[in-house]
Amino acid sequence: MLNNNDKFKQNEKKTTFLTLILCPVLFFPQVGINTTSPQATLHINNTGATAQASALRIQGEIQAQSAAVTPAYRKLLLNANKDVVSVPADAVSFxxxxxxxxxxxxxxxxxxxxxxxxxxxxxxxxxxxxxxxxxxxxxxxxxxxxxxxxxxxxxxxxxxxxxxxxxxxxxxxxxxxxxxxxxxxxxxxxxxxxxxxxxxxxxxxxxxxxxxxxxxxxxxxxxxxxxxxxxxxxxxxxxxxxxxxxxxxxxxxxxxxxxx
Structure with missing residues (x-):
């Protein structure tokens, strides 16, 4: 059975362990997935050629609050070069x-x-x-x-x-x-x-x-x-x-x- 002193030392070890885990996050705010040199706060490098192996999947709608839908509201679409572009909601491209x-x-x-x-x-x-x-x-x-x-x-x-x-x-x-x-x-x-x-x-x-x-x-x-x-x-x-x-x-x- 642990005495109070042993319990204190065990909690201290847990705290030290958590601190070591969190330190990279605190000192290195850029996080990379499938990359060792992230170029943004969150950098996801897609290394798979199929949907199943892709780095990110979003299923379902992402909706803005109705109050945020104004004439300046914009859509994200893929253009002919497969680049993501932002365009006005009332015009696909022009x-x-x-x-x-x-x-x-x-x-x-x-x-x-x-x-x-x-x-x-x-x-x-x-x-x-x-x-x-x-x-x-x-x-x-x-x-x-x-x-x-x-x-x-x-x-x-x-x-x-x-x-x-x-x-x-x-x-x-x-x-x-x-x-x-x-x-x-x-x-x-x-x-x-x-x-x-x-x-x-x-x-x-x-x-x-x-x-x-x-x-x-x-x-x-x-x-x-x-x-x-x-x-x-x-x-x-x-x-x-x-x-x-x-x-x-x-x-x-x-x-x-x-x-x-």
Whole structure:
């Protein structure tokens, strides 16, 4: 039977043993699993080639508290290179929303000059929102793709019938180019998708709206643009302020990356 002195010595040994175990944690705050030289507070080195042999497995959902889910809440996803990236919750990789800068000019500068066959590139000049991967040139209206995959493109133009053309007599075309045909040199073959109809408005005090949307597969680095045909901007200007509309509200271009 142990006396009090023996009990004290035994507890002292236990305390010393625990101190020796904890000392590396106290003096070496970086912990490594499958590595002797951790590069972070917790460094897990995956040495297995299968799921069963991997270094870490998380099963089930990891949820943020509802109060923490705000417009700035972000998702972690794998990109095409299998790297973990953080992106906005409302865009997988890229989302662009563009329109026109508020103005009271004559409204004819929203397209380029005739590129041939009465085709003109639309010059959206105001980026309202832009996420990562890709770029939009507001001077040229050309979008350069940052990531290979499918893109959904939506375009809307609200124009005035400045010359009081009778309804259903003037053709109006709005579309998006195929990859790297931003100047539409191949005419009709330059359009990836389009809509075309006759004007509906009956005079300069009634706007005419034309819209198009579609999905296109693009490779990283490719360039596309929005184009019109048969729509001379002096005949169909966007100075809708004259009839109490604002061009920045009623004209839009949105590009959303969907998936690879």
């Amino acid at each position: 989302k662009l929303l563009s329109g026109f800068i508020p103005s009271i000019d004559i409204g004819t500068a929203y397209t380029t000059a005739d590129l041939g066959s009465e085709i003109r590139r639309v010059l959206f000049n105001n980026v309202k929102y832009e996420a990562t991967s890709g770029s939009f040139n507001t001077a040229t209206g050309i979008f350069t793709v940052g990531e290979t995959g499918f893109f959904k493109i939506e375009v809307g133009l609200l124009v005035r019938n400045a010359n009081n053309i009778a309804a259903c007599t003037a053709p109006m075309r709005l579309g998006v180019s195929v990859a790297n045909e931003t100047n539409f040199q191949n005419g009709n073959a330059s359009f990836a998708f389009l809509t075309q109809r006759l004007n509906q408005s009956t005079g300069s005090n009634i706007p005419d709206c034309i819209q198009v949307s579609g999905v296109i597969y693009l490779n990283a680095g490719a360039q596309i643009a929005v184009g019109t045909r048969y729509m001379d901007p002096t005949v169909w200007p966007i100075n809708n302020e004259l009839i109490n509309y604002k061009r920045e509200n009623v004209n839009y271009l949105t590009i959303t990356y969907l998936t690879q």
